[in-house]
Amino acid sequence: MTLGVHSMAQEQAARYGVFERAQDRAAYEGLRDLVLARADGTVGAIDLHAIGEELDVETRSLEHALVRLNAESLVIRDEQGAYRASPLTVEMADGLFDARTAIEIGVIESRIDEIALAELTVLDDLARQLASIVQEPLPDLARFLAASHDYHAHLVGLAHSRPLTEAYLRLGISKLWRASIADLDWWNLFDVQHHTALTAALRERDREHAKALVYEHRSQVKTLVREIIRAGGGSL
Numbered sequence: 001m002t003l004g005v006h007s008m009a010q011e012q013a014a015r016y017g018v019f020e021r022a023q024d025r026a027a028y029e030g031l032r033d034l035v036l037a038r039a040d041g042t043v044g045a046i047d048l049h050a051i052g053e054e055l056d057v058e059t060r061s062l063e064h065a066l067v068r069l070n071a072e073s074l075v076i077r078d079e080q081g082a083y084r085a086s087p088l089t090v091e092m093a094d095g096l097f098d099a100r101t102a103i104e105i106g107v108i109e110s111r112i113d114e115i116a117l118a119e120l121t122v123l124d125d126l127a128r129q130l131a132s133i134v135q136e137p138l139p140d141l142a143r144f145l146a147a148s149h150d151y152h153a154h155l156v157g158l159a160h161s162r163p164l165t166e167a168y169l170r171l172g173i174s175k176l177w178r179a180s181i182a183d184l185d186w187w188n189l190f191d192v193q194h195h196t197a198l199t200a201a202l203r204e205r206d207r208e209h210a211k212a213l214v215y216e217h218r219s220q221v222k223t224l225v226r227e228i229i230r231a232g233g234g235s236l
């Protein structure tokens with residue numbers, strides 16, 4: 001009987017531990033997205049109670065998330081002890097695009113000879129969406145960023161590696177773009193032919209050309225973000 005009670009207690013503790021880890025993860029990922037998007041409640045002193053209600057997570061988990069985000073330099077702590085989103089700098093943006101490039105180059109290196117035609121069809125459809133959106137009379141930034149995000153996420157997903165996909169998703173690059181270009185004529189800033197050319201290189205199994213296109217795209221977007229940030233006085 002005692003052993004049975006002990007076993008039940010262990011099982012309950014294990015379930016609670018899983019719940020805690022899920023809460024911590026949801027808090028970290030949700031707060032990270034809000035910080036990258038410069039959402040209300042993050043540019044000034046971060047209100048953990050309000051964000052906890054928005055994300056439906058406990059304040060304690062958000063406190064743990066703040067420590068992680070501070071270590072990643074995504075939030076800063078002022079002299080009064082309050083946390084706020086770190087200014088978006090060239091260095092921060094460069095780090096995000098370098099990380100995405102490293103992931104995509106790894107996928108191309110390891111998987112280009114094994115990509116199924118059906119997977120390339122998905123990339124083709126997303127590339128066409130991007131090219132179409134910027135030609136519309138009133139281009140929709142949310143749709144454009146969603147299609148761009150889906151393209152890169154699908155490309156990373158070709159590795160069939162959940163940890164790799166999660167690493168890409170954590171970068172939150174679409175949130176960065178939304179925060180930095182929403183007030184600009186953004187549809188004139190992007191080379192939307194890149195995605196079509198990259199998909200063609202993948203279809204031809206041309207590893208070196210595909211990698212060159214990824215590096216070229218990194219150079220283009222880093223230059224664009226640097227110009228936007230410098231126009232904003234060195235940070236956003």
